[in-house]
Amino acid sequence: MVLAGGGHAVDAAVAANAVMGVVCPMMCGIGGDLFAIVCERDGRLHGVNGSGWAPAQLSPEFLARQRAPGGMPQSGVHSITVPGAVAGWAVLLDRFGRTGLASALSTAIGLAEEGFPVAEITAEEWGNQVDVLRADPGAARTFLPDGRPLTLGGIFRNPELAWAYRQVAEHGRDGFYRGELSRRLIAGIERRGGTMAPADLAEFQAEWADPISTQYRGWEVFELPPNGAGIAALVMLNILETLPLREYGPNSIEALHAMIEAKKLAYADMQRYVADPRFSKVPVSAMLSKDVARRRAATLDASTAQAAVVAADIPGHAGDTTYLSVVDRDGNMVSLIQSNFASFGSGVVCEGTGFPLQNRGALFTLDPAHPNVLAPRKRPLHTIIPAFMRSGGVSVAFGIMGGWNQSQAHAQFVSNVVDHDMNIQASLEAPRVTKLTFEGRDVSLERRIPEAVRRGLVEKGHEVSVEGDFCSLMGGGQAVMRTEGVNYGASDPRKDGAAVPEPASKK
Numbered sequence: 001m002v003l004a005g006g007g008h009a010v011d012a013a014v015a016a017n018a019v020m021g022v023v024c025p026m027m028c029g030i031g032g033d034l035f036a037i038v039c040e041r042d043g044r045l046h047g048v049n050g051s052g053w054a055p056a057q058l059s060p061e062f063l064a065r066q067r068a069p070g071g072m073p074q075s076g077v078h079s080i081t082v083p084g085a086v087a088g089w090a091v092l093l094d095r096f097g098r099t100g101l102a103s104a105l106s107t108a109i110g111l112a113e114e115g116f117p118v119a120e121i122t123a124e125e126w127g128n129q130v131d132v133l134r135a136d137p138g139a140a141r142t143f144l145p146d147g148r149p150l151t152l153g154g155i156f157r158n159p160e161l162a163w164a165y166r167q168v169a170e171h172g173r174d175g176f177y178r179g180e181l182s183r184r185l186i187a188g189i190e191r192r193g194g195t196m197a198p199a200d201l202a203e204f205q206a207e208w209a210d211p212i213s214t215q216y217r218g219w220e221v222f223e224l225p226p227n228g229a230g231i232a233a234l235v236m237l238n239i240l241e242t243l244p245l246r247e248y249g250p251n252s253i254e255a256l257h258a259m260i261e262a263k264k265l266a267y268a269d270m271q272r273y274v275a276d277p278r279f280s281k282v283p284v285s286a287m288l289s290k291d292v293a294r295r296r297a298a299t300l301d302a303s304t305a306q307a308a309v310v311a312a313d314i315p316g317h318a319g320d321t322t323y324l325s326v327v328d329r330d331g332n333m334v335s336l337i338q339s340n341f342a343s344f345g346s347g348v349v350c351e352g353t354g355f356p357l358q359n360r361g362a363l364f365t366l367d368p369a370h371p372n373v374l375a376p377r378k379r380p381l382h383t384i385i386p387a388f389m390r391s392g393g394v395s396v397a398f399g400i401m402g403g404w405n406q407s408q409a410h411a412q413f414v415s416n417v418v419d420h421d422m423n424i425q426a427s428l429e430a431p432r433v434t435k436l437t438f439e440g441r442d443v444s445l446e447r448r449i450p451e452a453v454r455r456g457l458v459e460k461g462h463e464v465s466v467e468g469d470f471c472s473l474m475g476g477g478q479a480v481m482r483t484e485g486v487n488y489g490a491s492d493p494r495k496d497g498a499a500v501p502e503p504a505s506k507k
């Protein structure tokens with residue numbers, strides 16, 4: 001209805017994101033981060049990096065004094081970084097919005113206050129996190145009413161989240177990062193022994209970022225630059241471009257072997273080099289070099305799965321998520337992704353706020369020699385990535401959720417469209433593979449991949465795990481496409497999403 005009322009695609013994206021923070025609180029919300037790519041009707045692209053930084057007092061030395069075992073904390077108060085979602089909303093709406101934050105948040109506020117019936121997948125994911133929620137008094141109070149998680153069809157109300165949204169609706173960005181809501185956040189974090197201070201919130205800003213890209217068989221494919229992991233998808237595509245995937249055919253032994261092995265190489269490079277570019281020089285141009293890709297492709301063994309690969313030698317170099325895409329009648333497009341990282345993020349819900357805080361700090365390392373080492377006011381390596389691709393008069397905004405699955409799933413989607421002539425719905429529905437680890441020969445495949453193909457991969461040394469027909473490990477995606485003035489939408493059956501056409505105008 002935002003679009004029917006004359007709103008920009010950005011207005012609709014923010015409104016939908018806000019609603020998802022209410023109805024799917026384990027996946028996303030204003031306690032998490034945000035990235036987006038906007039394509040204007042004239043083709044100009046703009047990126048937004050709404051990922052938050054570590055508190056100024058959180059450092060490896062501080063954690064050592066806390067005797068934190070096992071490296072960087074994966075949950076709890078010391079995994080929390082500043083939530084960047086609201087700052088991302090603000091810069092998007094300031095530049096492109098037609099209706100403002102108050103209008104964009106109105107539906108979400110109503111749902112939080114009046115309640116909504118819990119959907120099937122949401123109920124299952126909610127129930128899986130009971131122990132996490134019980135570990136934090138604020139989380140238990142908010143998300144375990146009567147001591148239990150909500151089940152399918154149960155009505156959930158979150159008046160504290162409605163209050164938090166109203167602070168943002170009335171005061172904009174400052175309603176989150178300054179004022180009463182920020183005071184509640186700081187008080188809750190201090191109560192749990194955390195280091196975040198008022199200035200960590202007040203001084204944070206989302207940033208505009210120029211998308212990075214590669215050419216793949218005549219298509220331009222765009223991702224956001226580091227600290228995001230989207231560059232791994234582009235590196236994969238550069239490697240795959242050297243191979244005859246069209247001849248191999250979709251989901252053949254040869255095509256899947258190539259995809260899996262290219263993933264290992266691209267992720268090794270991403271893990272080695274990607275970090276916050278304000279703290280270390282990330283060799284983006286070298287990583288996207290076609291010459292480097294050809295050298296990397298030459299290391300692939302067509303007959304054998306590699307157990308371990310090393311990152312490219314580049315001289316000079318010192319989850320749980322919600323994705324949505326929108327296209328409006330004017331041709332403006334938005335590719336937006338927003339996440340808490342783990343289900344319910346850090347597991348911390350500060351009293352009086354109604355939403356969980358993310359655990360994005362979990363992706364830092366404590367290795368002092370690594371570019372992604374934890375440091376004050378530094379942003380961690382990020383898994384969530386929006387994407388965009390175009391060729392001639394066809395433009396596609398797309399994304400596929402799922403932690404470390406995302407870059408490899410993006411490459412599979414692009415290959416389905418470009419190499420195998422699938423439409424965007426078929427490209428999302430097609431069977432996928434995923435390798436969520438960085439080493440070893442393990443790989444997960446959906447059961448719809450033929451048994452003969454699975455056997456062929458095993459013969460090459462892959463340690464194959466067969467999952468369900470439409471497995472959540474493979475992520476869930478959404479896409480919109482515009483060509484010759486006509487808009488198309490696609491929604492992945494692995495999630496509770498939908499492709500919804502713009503309603504008729506109210507005018």
